[in-house]
Amino acid sequence: MDGIEVVVAHSERVTLRVGDVFLKVDADPARLDAEAAAMAAAPIPTAPILWRQPSVIALGALPGTALGVLGEPSPASPAAWAAAGAAIRTLHDTPPPGRRGRNAGARVRADLETECGLLVAGGLLPAALVERNRAVAEAAFRPATPLFTHGDLQITHVFTENDQVTGVLDWSEAGQGDPMFDLATLTLGHEDRLGDVLSGYGPADPVAIRAWWSLRSLLNVRWLADHGFDPFAPGCEVDVLRARM
Template sequence: MDEVEVVVAHHERATLRVGDVFLKVDADQRRTDVEVEAMSRAPVPTPEVLWRKPPVLALAALPGAALGRLGEPSAASPAAWASAGAAARRLHDAPLPPWQGRSLDEIVSRLDAECAWLVGHGVLPAELVERNRRVAEAALRPWRPVFTHGDLQVSHVFVEGDEITGVIDWSEAGRGDGLFDLATLTLGHQEHLDDVVSGYGTDVDLDVIRGWWSVRSLLGVRWLAEHGFDPSSPGCEVDVLKSQLKSRR
C-alpha cells in the first residue's frame, strides 16, 4: 500500500494523498457540490474526478508541481506565471456559473467585524489594521461579476515547465470580481504581478489588486490561527499587511 500523506487537515476538511489519488473529506457537502460542478464548467485543466462517496471525493493527481507556496520564493519561470494569468483570463471570460458568490455587502460586513476583532483582542496593532482597512477600500467597489475560482492560491495552480497542467480546490468558485483571483494568486508574491498581468492580457487596476491583498490578509489572520496555521510566518499574511504600509510611504 502507498504511504498516506496528510496534505491539509483541520476541523472543517482534510485532504489526503495516496499514491496518485487525492482523497478530500469535507464536512459540508455543499462545498463539494460546488467543487465538482465548477470543475465541469471551467475552461482550464482540472483534476479528474475518480469517484465520489460523500463525504469523500477522490481526484487524480495533476502532473507537475505547484506554481509556488506562500512564504517561499517561487522557482517557476516568469512564463509560467504568465500562463497562470492567461488561465485566469480564460476562466473569467467563460459563462457565469448559475450560483452566486459572496456579495460586496457580505465582504464589507465580515471585513469590518474581523478588523474590530483583531484590534479588540490585541492580535495586530491598531495602526496596521486601520491603514490596511483604508487600502482595502480600493477593492470594495461594484464589479462586473465573472466566473471566479474564489481561492486561486499559488499552491492551487500546477505547472510543468512554462505550461499550466491544472487548477485544484474549486469549492469557493462562483460569481465574483476577477481581480480578487489575481490578487489571491499573487498574494505574498508581488514580484510576479507584472508576469500575471501580462498573461491576463488586459488593463488591470493595481490599486484594486493591492486592496484585495489587504482584504484577504485581514480576513485570513484569525481563521488561520484558529485552524492551526501561523499567519505571522515569514512572507505570509501579517508580512503582506506590513508590506502594504511600506508600499504606501
C-alpha cells in the same frame, strides 16, 4: 505507496494524499457537488475526478509542480506565471455558473469591520497596521461585474510544466465573483510576480488587487491562527499587511 499524507485538515474539510490519489472529505456534501460542477464547466485543465461519494471526492494527481507556496520564493519562471495569467483570463471570459462567489459587498464589509476590531482588541495586530490596511481595502468595495472565478486561487493550486498550466485544484469556492480577487489570491505574498501574471492575463485593476491583498489578509489572520496555521510566518498574511505600510 509510502503512507497517507495529510495535505490540509481543519473542521470544515480534510484533504489526504494516498499515492497519486487525493481524497477530499467535506462536512458539507453540497460544497463537493458545487466543486464537481465547477470543474466540469471550467475551460482550463482540472484534476480528473476518479470517483464520488456523498462526502468524499477522489481526484487524480496533476502533472508538473505548483507555482510555489506562500512564504517561500517561487521557483516557477516568469513564463509559467504568465501562462497562469492567461489561464485565469480564459476562465474569467467563460460564462459563470449560477453559484455566487467571492465579492466585496455589504456582508464582507461588516465582516471586515468586525475582524479589524477583534484584531486590535485582542492585541493580535497593532492598530496603525490594521487601520492602514483597512483604508487600502476600501478600494475592493467598488462596482465589479461578476465573472467565473475560482475563488481560492492559491499558488499551491496552480500546476505548470514546461511553462504551461497543467491543471488547477480546489474548486470548492468557484462561482460568480470579482475577478480581481482571483488575481490577488494568486499573487498574495508574491507581489513581485504580479507583472508576470498580468502579461498573460491582460488589462486588470492593480488598485483593486492590492485592496484584496489587504482585505483577504485582514479577514484571514484570526481564522488561520485559530486553525493551526501561522499568519506571522515570513512572507505570509501579516507580512502582506506590513508591506502596505
